[in-house]
Amino acid sequence: MADQPFEKQAIVLSLIGLALIIGVYGIVALIVKLDDIGLAMIKDVGKTTLAAIKRGVGKGLLYFANGLMKFLSVAGVLAMLLVGVDILAHQFHLLEEIVHAIEKLIPAMSWFLSIIAKLGLGAVIGVIIAAVLSQLLAVFKKA
Incomplete structure (x- = not known):
């Protein structure tokens, strides 16, 4: 085409x-x-x-x-973590460098380590965002 x-x-x-x-x-x-x-x-x-x-x-x-x-429900959460980290990694190169550094630990398993790294980073970022949003929600509820 x-x-x-x-x-x-x-x-x-x-x-x-x-x-x-x-x-x-x-x-x-x-x-x-x-x-x-x-x-x-x-x-x-x-x-x-x-x-x-x-x-x-x-x-x-x-x-x-x-x-x-x-x-x-489990697969959807995991997929969103993977996609979310990929989107963020394209904007924040530090995240991409972290994923690539983890991939290089065992080259034969780089695809698996990449998934594990992205899931871990996604979970950490998700917890941080949830904590910030819950604090903001608490502030706005008081107002």
Whole structure:
């Protein structure tokens, strides 16, 4: 696509972006509604084998949705720490230098050490920000 006219590049990239947005939000909507789907399936009071299977699948969906939400809550926090530190590291070169210094400790495991360093820095920065914000909130509540 790099050698195509700008208009064609813009159209193709827009269509790809639109498809990704629809896909991602569709998956998110399905995840959010997963427990509702399972609950609706459990409410089938029919006496047939199909109704019993439907209730079993519904129970399975509820169990799966519960575990998925727990996993996503942890994975989401970790992902935000990694992304946040990457964004900050591009602005504050000291953070980038710290991550690179930690990566060099064991070159064969630099990717793993990079993740650990970013998670640790993200957690420290997050705690500092939370402490500052809680103090500011306390000051404004008194006012």
